[in-house]
Amino acid sequence: MNVHTYEKIWLVASLFLIVGFIATVVYGAAGAGIAMVDASGGTVDSTSLSENERFGEPGVERVGDGEYEVTVVARQFMYQPDPIRVPADSRVTFYVTSADVIHGFQVVGTNVNTMVIPGQVAKITVDFDEPAEYGIICNEYCGQGHHDMEGKLVVVPEDEYGGDDA
Ligand code: CUA
Numbered sequence: 664m665n666v667h668t669y670e671k672i673w674l675v676a677s678l679f680l681i682v683g684f685i686a687t688v689v690y691g692a693a694g695a696g697i698a699m700v701d702a703s704g705g706t707v708d709s710t711s712l713s714e715n716e717r718f719g720e721p722g723v724e725r726v727g728d729g730e731y732e733v734t735v736v737a738r739q740f741m742y743q744p745d746p747i748r749v750p751a752d753s754r755v756t757f758y759v760t761s762a763d764v765i766h767g768f769q770v771v772g773t774n775v776n777t778m779v780i781p782g783q784v785a786k787i788t789v790d791f792d793e794p795a796e797y798g799i800i801c802n803e804y805c806g807q808g809h810h811d812m813e814g815k816l817v818v819v820p821e822d823e824y825g826g827d828d829a
Contacts, residue, residue: 704758704784712736712762723749735759737766737779740808742799746815749791750824756788767802770816778803791818 666674712718721734721743731753736743738761749755759768761781768785769776772795777785799814 704760704786706782707760707784709760709762709781712760717758718760723747729753731755733757735768736762737768737801737812738762739764739806740801740812742768742812742814745799746817747799748817748819748824750821751791751794751818752821753818754788754790756786759785759787764805765803766805766812767800769800769802771798771800773797776802794818794820 707715707718717734718736721736723744724732724734726732729750729752731749733747733749733755735747735757737759757768757775759777759779760783761779763781765781766779767777768779770789773789775787775789777787779785795818797816797818799816801809801812803809805812
């Protein structure tokens with residue numbers, strides 16, 4: 664069979680394209696160390712959060728100079744605590760888990776955005792330099808009240824921060 668030179672070129676080029684597409688998808692799915700949920704936060708028994716050392720009392724804790732840990736429980740259809748108050752010029756690590764179904768935890772306007780899965784702890788660290796107010800929204804459909812599930816994060820000026828009532 665005589666295959667025209669141009670046709671050979673197109674055949675080879677389209678083969679490269681197909682292999683290229685597959686390689687791109689595989690790399691995107693597994694190659695770059697991408698994880699849907701950061702597993703570094705560990706796991707937790709979602710049926711007994713109230714007895715858990717960390718999640719029994721959701722809230723803000725100062726753990727060092729300008730460093731805070733915020734423990735958040737997501738549940739239908741709210742976040743605890745709400746609002747979350749942290750001081751400006753701080754480094755904040757969020758530990759978020761769910762008491763019931765899969766929720767989302769996005770602090771709008773920051774790069775904090777994670778899925779919240781019962782039994783798993785999502786851990787995210789972010790710096791807040793300036794006083795500001797952020798909305799927190801749920802990006803996973805979690806039931807009838809999903810569209811009303813929201814919270815607030817308030818970054819208050821350092822000298823106004825009490826801390827303990829956060
Ligand atoms: Cu929680 Cu949607």
